[in-house]
Amino acid sequence: MNKGLRVITFEGVTKRYPDGTVAVDNLSLDVPDGSVTVFVGPSGCGKTTSLRMINRMIDATEGRIRLDGRDVKEIEPATLRRGIGYVIQQAGLFPHRRIVDNVATVPYLLGWDKKKARARAMELLERVGLDVKLAERYPFQLSGGQQQRVGVARALAADPPVLLMDEPFSAVDPIVRMSLQDELLRLQSELHKTIVFVTHDIDEAIKLGDRVAVMRVGGRLAQLSDPATLLRDPADDFVREFLGRDRGIRRLSFIPARSVRLSPPPADLVVEDGRPVGWQSGDGLQPYGSFDPETDSLRAALDAMLLSPNGLAVAVDGHGKVLGVAARDALDAALPGAADG
Amino acid sequence: MGDEPLVRWDWIARNWDNGTPYAIKALLEDHTVMAFLPVVFGLLIALPLGLACARWRVLYQPTTGLMNVIYSLPSLALFSILLSVTGLTRTTVIIPLTLFSLAVLIPAVVDGMTSVPDHVRQSAVAMGFRPLRRLLQVELPIAVPVVLAGLRVATVSSISLVSVGALIGQGGLGYLFIDGWQRQFPTPIVVGIALVTLLALVADLALILIQRWLTPWARARRAA
Numbered sequence A: 001m002n003k004g005l006r007v008i009t010f011e012g013v014t015k016r017y018p019d020g021t022v023a024v025d026n027l028s029l030d031v032p033d034g035s036v037t038v039f040v041g042p043s044g045c046g047k048t049t050s051l052r053m054i055n056r057m058i059d060a061t062e063g064r065i066r067l068d069g070r071d072v073k074e075i076e077p078a079t080l081r082r083g084i085g086y087v088i089q090q091a092g093l094f095p096h097r098r099i100v101d102n103v104a105t106v107p108y109l110l111g112w113d114k115k116k117a118r119a120r121a122m123e124l125l126e127r128v129g130l131d132v133k134l135a136e137r138y139p140f141q142l143s144g145g146q147q148q149r150v151g152v153a154r155a156l157a158a159d160p161p162v163l164l165m166d167e168p169f170s171a172v173d174p175i176v177r178m179s180l181q182d183e184l185l186r187l188q189s190e191l192h193k194t195i196v197f198v199t200h201d202i203d204e205a206i207k208l209g210d211r212v213a214v215m216r217v218g219g220r221l222a223q224l225s226d227p228a229t230l231l232r233d234p235a236d237d238f239v240r241e242f243l244g245r246d247r248g249i250r251r252l253s254f255i256p257a258r259s260v261r262l263s264p265p266p267a268d269l270v271v272e273d274g275r276p277v278g279w280q281s282g283d284g285l286q287p288y289g290s291f292d293p294e295t296d297s298l299r300a301a302l303d304a305m306l307l308s309p310n311g312l313a314v315a316v317d318g319h320g321k322v323l324g325v326a327a328r329d330a331l332d333a334a335l336p337g338a339a340d341g
Numbered sequence B: 001m002g003d004e005p006l007v008r009w010d011w012i013a014r015n016w017d018n019g020t021p022y023a024i025k026a027l028l029e030d031h032t033v034m035a036f037l038p039v040v041f042g043l044l045i046a047l048p049l050g051l052a053c054a055r056w057r058v059l060y061q062p063t064t065g066l067m068n069v070i071y072s073l074p075s076l077a078l079f080s081i082l083l084s085v086t087g088l089t090r091t092t093v094i095i096p097l098t099l100f101s102l103a104v105l106i107p108a109v110v111d112g113m114t115s116v117p118d119h120v121r122q123s124a125v126a127m128g129f130r131p132l133r134r135l136l137q138v139e140l141p142i143a144v145p146v147v148l149a150g151l152r153v154a155t156v157s158s159i160s161l162v163s164v165g166a167l168i169g170q171g172g173l174g175y176l177f178i179d180g181w182q183r184q185f186p187t188p189i190v191v192g193i194a195l196v197t198l199l200a201l202v203a204d205l206a207l208i209l210i211q212r213w214l215t216p217w218a219r220a221r222r223a224a
């Protein structure tokens, strides 16, 4: 495991721009080793400013930011930045360099030889789920989602222990965004980086964060909690409002569907080759909703119930084979015991 | 000009390479050199000035203002000022043409630097480029298409402007215009026009090819 710069600490950090704007006001928080901390809040609340003070693209006016105990102001900026991965919304790829060379940017800066840097880049392209055939292309020949993956690969190239991500998935469509988020979670489960992730999308914050820092305009921290606590106990009206409606429903995302009791599938569920096809109804088939009890949450189970005409969610295993069905009362039964999970 | 044919091929054949400084071939060579040197000098001067203007925006307005004043000066006026210093030499032509090319090239360098998307510059900073390396490896390469577009304009106009130097005996193919006019003989004029045009076309084509070769990544922008 990489033993480099690790824990990030904000100690009473304030940023006042020359025009007097206070973008961040007396921010104190810890970003623990190997975790994802999400800064979330409305536009202009100082998320980007907070992030950029970590790698000194912006210098704090007051207070201190420490990386593994060391004041970042004591570290020469370029050296500091080469040890911190950075991903931004528009990917920020170099249009004049091929994908593989884009990914190898920091290794080149660190003076790796070209062959080693490129080999590392190829490895990372695969890691982030890109076809290695794209390596010799230029950025304009890639879709937005692919460019964003390259951006992530580039940030990871020199294996920095810390990763800063500023709304990295905001510019892609919702489906691609979802797959990029899943990919990030998968990568993080392998790499255990210390990640600071900025977004204005509370759902993204809740999905990705081990901890969520909700900020309000004026650059003040409103609440710092894990997502389940945030949804259960918003600190004040601002946070409650920012979380939006459906807090109850969204909390279901944090409860595994494993505990849902399944019943044998009824006769009107049409099954072919072990897989569900639809509900028999009169002369036609009605759509069905399904969930995987091993990997999905209660929210997915509830969603599956709502999608089926008869309120029954079809439980399937990892290969899509029918395990049984779950009715509403099975969900109710799963709730109380799991409510604190 | 009476029954004189527009082009007398035998005159061209005789004067193509007749050993005098006024042979068509010699004039073509002169013209090429005198057209390109100002663009080369112009680029060498415009790069640092343009970079400075892009870096310190306050410099940009005064600089372009000055350049436009120079650009609006009649070339004859410039020649006569310079004559007293540099005499009837190529330098007297090359200096004004260099100044003219700056009026195109400085804005081209500034626009080129402006064409670097902010998020690209920011991500270069974030990855740990120091300023000089960022300039050489990120900003300048991305500015190349815009700078080359300016270079094409500067080259073509320089090629056409050289002819004016014929008024002080240093105008490359421009000599043919004066010669033809004085003798009421159209062939040199036609040859002069044809060769200046051809030179401009060839130079422009060469620059287009250089651009293709240097910036394969800019194809999307070209198509757009």
Ligand SMILES: Nc1ncnc2c1ncn2[C@@H]1O[C@H](COP(=O)(O)OP(=O)(O)OP(=O)(O)O)[C@@H](O)[C@H]1O
Binding pocket: A017, A018, A019, A021, A022, A023, A042, A043, A044, A045, A046, A047, A048, A049, A050, A200
């Ligand atoms: N260079 C600057 N000079 C003056 N004020 C600035 C500057 N950069 C940002 N600000 C101000 O500081 C505040 C915080 O800006 P910041 O970019 O950190 O917000 P953000 O939370 O990232 O917003 P968004 O979600 O819109 O990206 C805003 O009020 C912004 O207008």
Ligand SMILES: [Mg+2]
Binding pocket: A047, A048, A049
């Ligand atoms: Mg921002």
